[in-house]
Amino acid sequence: MLGAMIKPVRPPRKRAAALLAWYDANRRDLPWRARPGEAPDPYAVWLSEIMLQQTTVATVKGYFARFLARWPTVEALAAAPPDEILAAWAGLGYYARARNLHACAVRVAQAHGGRFPQSEEELRALPGLGPYTAAAVAAIAFDAPCAAVDGNVERVMTRLHAIAAPLRAAKPLIRARTEEMLPPARAGDYAQALMDLGATICTPRAPACGACPLAPDCAAFAAGAAEAYPVKAKKAEKPKRRGAIFILRRGDAAMVTRRPPKGLFGGMTAFPATPFTRDVAPGDWLDFAPCAADWRTLPEPVAHVFTHFALQATVFVAKTRKVSPPGVDCRWAAAGDLDKEGLPTLMRKAAARAGLL
DNA sequence: CAGCCGTGGCC
DNA sequence: TGGCCAAGGCT
Numbered sequence: 001m002l003g004a005m006i007k008p009v010r011p012p013r014k015r016a017a018a019l020l021a022w023y024d025a026n027r028r029d030l031p032w033r034a035r036p037g038e039a040p041d042p043y044a045v046w047l048s049e050i051m052l053q054q055t056t057v058a059t060v061k062g063y064f065a066r067f068l069a070r071w072p073t074v075e076a077l078a079a080a081p082p083d084e085i086l087a088a089w090a091g092l093g094y095y096a097r098a099r100n101l102h103a104c105a106v107r108v109a110q111a112h113g114g115r116f117p118q119s120e121e122e123l124r125a126l127p128g129l130g131p132y133t134a135a136a137v138a139a140i141a142f143d144a145p146c147a148a149v150d151g152n153v154e155r156v157m158t159r160l161h162a163i164a165a166p167l168r169a170a171k172p173l174i175r176a177r178t179e180e181m182l183p184p185a186r187a188g189d190y191a192q193a194l195m196d197l198g199a200t201i202c203t204p205r206a207p208a209c210g211a212c213p214l215a216p217d218c219a220a221f222a223a224g225a226a227e228a229y230p231v232k233a234k235k236a237e238k239p240k241r242r243g244a245i246f247i248l249r250r251g252d253a254a255m256v257t258r259r260p261p262k263g264l265f266g267g268m269t270a271f272p273a274t275p276f277t278r279d280v281a282p283g284d285w286l287d288f289a290p291c292a293a294d295w296r297t298l299p300e301p302v303a304h305v306f307t308h309f310a311l312q313a314t315v316f317v318a319k320t321r322k323v324s325p326p327g328v329d330c331r332w333a334a335a336g337d338l339d340k341e342g343l344p345t346l347m348r349k350a351a352a353r354a355g356l357l
Numbered sequence: 358c359a360g361c362c363g364t365g366g367c368c
Numbered sequence: 369t370g371g372c373c374a375a376g377g378c379t
Contacts, residue, residue, distance in 0.1 A: 011377090048375085049375065050365060050376095051375090052374085052375040052376095053365090053374090053375065053376045053377075054362090054363085054364090054374060054375085054376055054377095055364080055374060055375080055376095056364090056365075056373090056374050056375095057374085057375080058365090058366085058374095059364075059365065059366090059374085060375090074370090091363090091364075092363080093362080093363025093364045093365090094362055094363055094364085094365075094376085094377085095362080095363080096362065096378075097362095097376090097377085100377080127377095128376095128377070128378095129377085130376055130378080131376085131377090131379045132376060132377085133360095133375085133376075133377080134373075136375070148375080150374095150375045150376075151373090151374070151375070151376085152374090152375065153375090168358095168359095178363095181363095191375095192375095195375055198375090199374090199375085200372095204372085204373065205367090205368085205373090207373095223364090235371085235372085236360090238370095238371090243364075263361085263362085264361085264362070264363090265362095265363090266362090277361090304359095304364090305363090305364085305370090306362075306364085307361080307362060307363065307364090308360075308361065308362075310370095344363075344364095345363070345364060345365090346363085352379075
């Protein structure tokens with residue numbers, strides 16, 4: 001009877017074997033993923049990992065295909081004008097990723113002879129690669145024995161071990177639990193297996209525990225409380241802000257400008273606008289117009305929700321006959337070419353509202 | 358180190 | 369409909 005109260009959990013190595021067996025039978029076929037037995041392309045692995053940061057697989061697929069077709073190698077990407085990369089990234093969000101993408105490509109091309117370094121430490125030193133991405137590229141592209149801990153893994157591990165501490169405090173334990181299962185070989189498959197499990201079985205809501213290869217070991221499942229994990233801190237209330245976007249028409253063209261290199265939409269092409277990082281009172285809006293003109297507001301403001309605030313942007317439109325754009329970094333963009341300019345989604349909404357798209 | 362940084366889809 | 373979520377990194 002001794003031990004009758006102890007849950008018969010398999011040792012980490014057995015759990016990993018069960019996970020890898022499940023992965024071999026259920027792995028997702030993704031465009032950036034090497035087929036079994038084929039060598040992964042480190043460039044494709046890296047590019048996909050950057051795009052997938054806080055971004056869904058469905059959204060990334062189109063961007064990944066376009067980038068890989070246009071810039072097939074890291075050298076090609078390094079040689080591309082940063083503006084073209086930013087424009088191609090438009091709509092994907094978190095534009096610092098695009099700036100770091102190019103900076104990283106240049107570094108790999110120049111300092112590493114066009115080959116990605118294989119160690120987690122060297123990868124971690126590249127722009128845009130944090131703890132997760134460095135480990136993921138090392139494991140997936142080079143089979144280095146590294147544990148890549150992302151949101152999927154955090155969910156799987158907090159459930160597997162019923163880790164009730166809030167996520168931030170739980171991170172060291174989650175890492176230890178992930179590393180203890182790391183198989184000596186197949187580190188890349190292990191990383192991808194955990195992500196596939198998190199994406200298809202161990203989902204945030206309504207997890208399919210009945211189909212989970214780790215269910216026999218899962219403390220949360222045993223307690224019937226899988227959905228209770230991970231425990232997250234309360235989120236701050238999302239502020240509501242107001243602002244304005246200015247569309248200056250000159251015949252068929254509209255004035256666009258280059259956003260400052262950092263901050264919201266850093267480096268992107270956009271219409272002139274009030275600051276969005278704070279609420280700007282309607283009475284102050286015209287202070288930020290690119291020039292004096294007969295500015296008319298469109299009837300309905302454009303609504304756009306960012307990660308940490310919700311914006312209601314009133315769109316102003318005016319016509320001018322001046323030949324030269326009124327500001328530094330300003331130029332005229334033909335309405336028919338606006339698609340190629342690579343406008344962030346908020347600016348596309350404004351253009352559409354003004355009838356330019 | 359908590360705040361900043363996009364977007365689209367889901368229920 | 370609004371909150372939550374998705375393969376995080378930077379400062």
